[in-house]
Amino acid sequence: MTRKIQTAVVGVTGYAGAELARLLLHHPRLKGVPPVFAGRVDEKDAQRGGIPLGEIHPQLGDNNGRGKLRLEPFSWELLAERGVDVLFLAIPHEQSREWVPRALKNGLRVIDLSGAWRLTNAANRAVYNFEDEGAEEAETTQAQAVYGMPELHREQVAGARLIANPGCYATSVILALKPLVAAGLIDLDRGIVADSKSGVSGAGKAPSAKTHFMYAADNLSAYSVFSHRHTGELLEQIGIDASQIVFTPHLLPIPRGILSTIYVQFKEPQTRISIAAVYEAFFAGCPMVRFSIKTLPQIQYVVRTNYADIGFQLDSSGRRAVIVSCLDNLLKGAAGQAVQNMNIALGWPESEGLA
Amino acid sequence: MTRKIQTAVVGVTGYAGAELARLLLHHPRLKGVPPVFAGRVDEKDAQRGGIPLGEIHPQLGDNNGRGKLRLEPFSWELLAERGVDVLFLAIPHEQSREWVPRALKNGLRVIDLSGAWRLTNAANRAVYNFEDEGAEEAETTQAQAVYGMPELHREQVAGARLIANPGCYATSVILALKPLVAAGLIDLDRGIVADSKSGVSGAGKAPSAKTHFMYAADNLSAYSVFSHRHTGELLEQIGIDASQIVFTPHLLPIPRGILSTIYVQFKEPQTRISIAAVYEAFFAGCPMVRFSIKTLPQIQYVVRTNYADIGFQLDSSGRRAVIVSCLDNLLKGAAGQAVQNMNIALGWPESEGLA
């Protein structure tokens, strides 16, 4: 009998980290082998063996926080001692740039939820202002990274040592557009519009003016117009250039979920059937995408699932379509997709632990 | 000293009706002359002189519903007896098609909040399926109607007997686009996208699956894609054809407010200054539009005001812009604009009673 896989999570304190912990704790292949949770822990907490997970996320404590799961002080030695196989990083991208090379050297398989290793094109990376941009180790590391969107790169994910887990907005837009662009249907010169709306969890757990209930509730606002960091992912993965798409994120007054409304124009008139055929062929064998020719997706049907739902409407001329793409930003847009990638990398059924 | 103006409201029971009542009750020029509220009242209520307004809208009852304001049984005689000058209709469009000709004959000035008389082009009206389409009386009536958007038709509103108050979505999109289209800047052949999001009050007061809290809350959904009734208004007022714009409404989980994100491409590269100059020139003398070159509008800053807020971002090429337009769907998108039209029609300062 083979040894069970040991996972570790760095960055469990955030929203994506909490979802990751929940998924890994209930994953059928990881029964009895809870993840190692590691991170910054002050001395006092370290002396009591770390911070009980139930104090950080009450919903994760078994019986109200009196459980044994703890956030332990991070060290590479800790990961080695526990025999960690797969390391999930849900940490800021700057930190990921530093840590990933070390983790790979230590033989760990890394699934990184930050934007640190998603972009192969240096120009697209400029927006992140990485300090190690151009350094040899960074280049070598980047060369090993696979963009972790199974629907596009399932085979590469299977063998990857470093999986760059996609951005939440990027996932919702790429899944909607890639099939049509790959099929050569879209008149790219007329321009694509991706109007995306995300719940507040996408803005992170740190209290700020923007995440204050009084700012977010009963409101809607556009932000990062022409300048959002996920734009580079869109371009590289869809295979278009910056002049061919406008992507606008908005802050929705809901806890979680993304809906992207995407506008395209076709080179030749299409029918509902022709469009559906393209999507169905592309997503054949993709258990986590639910394409529908009949109904438009809504956020309520994807939250707390790992599904990406996609639907569309065609205008009477067959020349223009509105595509709607929905997902849960913390699941298919973060922790769920990370687990999906782990499943593939370890040769397990893709949707295991994600139903 | 001149006699004071007497107003009447039919349709006070809905959300726009309630806002209209509030505005008229506090209007400085109408002090001491509350509107006549008329509508369907059953016999029992009729016997007690109508339904106290405070029972319909507790926030409108003075001292919790014990006030004297009442919803009285509608009759043309009632309006005549009370000497009504201006009649506001916040009723279904089918009913408005029937009533407006009679009201005009009776010498009333009518401000109609429905979609009954907004469209001059019969093809655009087809979506409404009016029973009297093509009838002579309908044609004559339509010929008298002025589209009540002061920023576009202030002079015509001033003399109008029948003011067709614009749709809420339409107002938010037209105000954002008309200045740029009128200036000839937009490359219409590349297509405009208007992605609009509205609070639930826009869906009306009748309980339905869609307005159920459990459906609307924590959700977002697109609807009426390529088929919303306000499209005809956009086309006629902006002066474009249906192939040049895609308009998609969404249902936001908030009580009120509309935000439209609008995507345009220019014939020639523009600068922030050149765009701002066009807007500022167009809106000179428009007290209810707040254009800003600096910040993008948000719903929170327009709700419960009659302002339309407009801002934009230009991409680095100067070729593409994202315009954001916000308003309160019940005020600038309905009752507020109706009062603004009344002010103009009666020769009063345009923003009186709307601050």
Next chain:
Amino acid sequence: MTRKIQTAVVGVTGYAGAELARLLLHHPRLKGVPPVFAGRVDEKDAQRGGIPLGEIHPQLGDNNGRGKLRLEPFSWELLAERGVDVLFLAIPHEQSREWVPRALKNGLRVIDLSGAWRLTNAANRAVYNFEDEGAEEAETTQAQAVYGMPELHREQVAGARLIANPGCYATSVILALKPLVAAGLIDLDRGIVADSKSGVSGAGKAPSAKTHFMYAADNLSAYSVFSHRHTGELLEQIGIDASQIVFTPHLLPIPRGILSTIYVQFKEPQTRISIAAVYEAFFAGCPMVRFSIKTLPQIQYVVRTNYADIGFQLDSSGRRAVIVSCLDNLLKGAAGQAVQNMNIALGWPESEGLA
């Protein structure tokens, strides 16, 4: 190897029904044996074999509604043909009064989520106005009913043929009070106050003025003061009389979750430890109650779980306590507790399929 258990659900279209379906579809002991979903189905739908579950609750459709699960036309024959063992009823109480006697005669084990069979005292039942009140069959049926709160009646549930699943408010209040009352600590003559607040799903799926987003959102209201139907359950299960408690429900602007704030006065001064000891003893062996001496529960930590969370604060005199009790009205307050009862009745681990 024993035959697998076959369940059936009547009333899957409501919110509790949907949760019940979800739990049963994922229950480890019911793998491969999905519930029979039966109910009112019109002829047209009946001809296509019933309504796909994914059309009723898109989140339950596998791959967006194209799955095989269907709501079939109800008949007793259908239940017999499918070999149904356990029948869940999530239907109005009047209907349950009619159906349960028949179901019991047919040898079905019934778990009824309505208020039809919860009350043993005819005076308490008066509020329901049952048509068959006092009839012999009703009496016989009632005599077989067990109030399905495992923390109070685990042993009786184990052998029950008819389980009357408790009300959501009642569950939150009874779990908080029963331990202290049973221990004789509370000065009942001074009166208990139970101030309860529930999310909108508690008001049911039928659209109404009260469940309209515009009524519920940004609002809070008390209702059924001194007259809520769950009061009888409180009295019977806690073992107090109507003069000893005031229970007030409120409608919270959230989708789901109940928080009850309960005020008691003690006969003798207590300590945090003495109170905690009572709760811990009472809930020993109760996997679905999380009592904490340290923190007060919040709705966010119980929604989408089957836990009831209980905490308290004692004033400095030790004479008065505020107890806070939280649960998810659709789970521990309805479908989750129903599955918990099924587990016990079938001799399975109590929390199976509920983690």
Next chain:
Amino acid sequence: MTRKIQTAVVGVTGYAGAELARLLLHHPRLKGVPPVFAGRVDEKDAQRGGIPLGEIHPQLGDNNGRGKLRLEPFSWELLAERGVDVLFLAIPHEQSREWVPRALKNGLRVIDLSGAWRLTNAANRAVYNFEDEGAEEAETTQAQAVYGMPELHREQVAGARLIANPGCYATSVILALKPLVAAGLIDLDRGIVADSKSGVSGAGKAPSAKTHFMYAADNLSAYSVFSHRHTGELLEQIGIDASQIVFTPHLLPIPRGILSTIYVQFKEPQTRISIAAVYEAFFAGCPMVRFSIKTLPQIQYVVRTNYADIGFQLDSSGRRAVIVSCLDNLLKGAAGQAVQNMNIALGWPESEGLA
């Protein structure tokens, strides 16, 4: 003709400050005399004459922030130069303890929105831990303070130099209880329960874990059980002692509004009429309280008004009542009551500028 009154606001950046600014800017008696807004301003902003109000609160900027109103650097000289008559303080209580004595010496009339001067009993003040507790100047200042609840102390407010504006929770509870306690109806020994729920604006504008949208939304939590700072106000103003009431605040997932559900037991059986008579007599001549014998108040009908709404239900024995009291925490619970107090102090109609 008399000189117009000049007001000043320190603390305009918070939520109550913004409401205060809005009310004063639209107050009919203050037309043309906008308040002086003063506070902490960094050097750079000071050099441009302060921070435009529209940058702090976009809804207050005329025409989107390009107006002339500014937050200027605070100095006593500034107030003197501008001839300030009435100073509103919406600042932390510690700061108010320091500033008010100086302001009084400078001849200013002060309306203080903090808890600094509300309590006459030193024991009740202990919870604030004032550094100057017991100092002579503090005592002298306190002696001049009038608790600014017009319904209780209208005459004293009229002549006051220092008005201590009540707390929001306190206002909702005192208005509901004072009439019944003053009439001697309540059996105080059996204990009163005040279960209060407040919107998030009550928690202030500083971003924190508790005001994060992800914490507050879809949630409800009790806090400061047996220890909230407003308790002292309840005791002093109602005239009861701490053993006679339990007051529990909760954080509601809405922007604004307080609903208090209050439970009392009577010495002798009452009737709806007897209770109503007491309230109506007490609130005769109180334009900002709406008592109703017919309906229970709801938050939706008081938000954005200065009204306190009060209703009740009596049980069939006549021995127990549930009283519901609603107000807007930023208006009748803060800025609105402050303006009401100003009106009285200046001899103006009490509800002027508050309709």
